[in-house]
Amino acid sequence: MSDPEAPGGSPSAVSLLLVEDDEVIRKSLTMALRRYGYEVTAAGDGLTGLERFREGRHDLLVLDVMLPHLDGIGLCRKVRETDPTPILMMSARGDALDVVSGLEAGADDYIVKPVDTAVLVARIRSLLRRVTFAAHATPSEPPAGPDADRLVFGDLVVDTRGLDVSLAGEPVTLTPTELRLLLEFAAHPGIVLDRQRLLHEVWDYGWDGDSRVVDLCVQRLRKKIGGERIETVRGFGYKLRR
Numbered sequence: 001m002s003d004p005e006a007p008g009g010s011p012s013a014v015s016l017l018l019v020e021d022d023e024v025i026r027k028s029l030t031m032a033l034r035r036y037g038y039e040v041t042a043a044g045d046g047l048t049g050l051e052r053f054r055e056g057r058h059d060l061l062v063l064d065v066m067l068p069h070l071d072g073i074g075l076c077r078k079v080r081e082t083d084p085t086p087i088l089m090m091s092a093r094g095d096a097l098d099v100v101s102g103l104e105a106g107a108d109d110y111i112v113k114p115v116d117t118a119v120l121v122a123r124i125r126s127l128l129r130r131v132t133f134a135a136h137a138t139p140s141e142p143p144a145g146p147d148a149d150r151l152v153f154g155d156l157v158v159d160t161r162g163l164d165v166s167l168a169g170e171p172v173t174l175t176p177t178e179l180r181l182l183l184e185f186a187a188h189p190g191i192v193l194d195r196q197r198l199l200h201e202v203w204d205y206g207w208d209g210d211s212r213v214v215d216l217c218v219q220r221l222r223k224k225i226g227g228e229r230i231e232t233v234r235g236f237g238y239k240l241r242r
Contacts, residue, residue, distance in 0.1 A: 014128065015039045017058040019049035019075065020090070021067050025113075029062075032117050038124075046070025050078055060127055061087045062120075063107075065098045073105045080106035084175040086127040090115060096212075103216035108177040109203065110213070126204040130176045151186045153242065156225055158186045167225055177202065178221050185230065185240035194237035214238075 016038050020026040023044065030040045041056065043049040046067040053061065061079065063072040070078075076087055089102035089110040099110050108130070111123055149161035155168040163179060165172040174182065180202050184193065195211040203213060218238055222230055231239050 013039075014059045015041065015057060016124070017041050017043070017049065017053055017061045019043045019046065019052075019062070019067060019072065020064045021045055022064075025115075029115065029120070033121075033124075036121060044068075046072065046075045049075055053079060053083075058085060059131070060124060061085060062090065062124075063087060064090045064092075064113075065102060066092060073101050076102060076105040076107050080175075084173065086131060086176060088123055088127060099210070099212060100216065103213060104219070106175065106220070108175065108217075110210075127177075129204055130180055130202075151189075153186070153189065153229065153240065156229060158182065160186070165225070172224050174221070174224065177217060178224070181217055181221055182225070185238070189240050190242045192233045192236050192239045198237070 014037075016033060018026065018029055018033070018040055020029065020042070021044050026042050026044060030042050033040045041052050041058065043052050047069040049063070049067070050070060052058075061076075063075055065072040067075065072089060076089065079085065079087065087107045089099075089107040090113050091098040091102070091110055092113045102110055108127055109123055111120060149159060151158040151160060157166045159165070160183065165174060165179070165182065181198065184198065184201050195214045196209075198214045199205040199209040199211070202217075203209060218230055229241055231241055233239060
């Protein structure tokens, strides 16, 4: 497929870290992304990728799963120890184990190789919009009143203006995707939200996507805010308990 249309606005300030061991793929993706104005730093193995990540500021990481020295899943875990930067994983097979392992490690989304440039750029834009959302947005249906910016669910407090989350008085660190997911639940407490709706509202998918992305992100969010707070409604989706 030919390259998608050039972005409407220049993303020249956006820095991407691409870690891919296949030289042909690495060079072709680097060239394609640079044509869209992205600043691309490339690495051919996991350890070099980790060094590049620690050396500079990157707005988004694109990691292959199969990497020498330190695989993409291990690299993702290393990054997630200290940083919420959005991560897009690439899997050569779309294998269920690869996908689940990457999402459990903290990746925000994944794409199957061979990579279609149009799909890759769309996923990157979606992840970057999520970061912008985390910096500026509030839930779509905030409550009225003097405490409208402060949603309380027991000892879980969500500040929709400052975008701070605390549990029993202690701050909770969330990735932009986890925060957007929590805000979507908090805007509709007690209401069941199905996976396709969450894919559209949180992941910005304009098409039916892989619901495993939702399931694994919900799983990660539960670990941070308490497993009992987000209830699974079998056959329908999830809801945040009031």
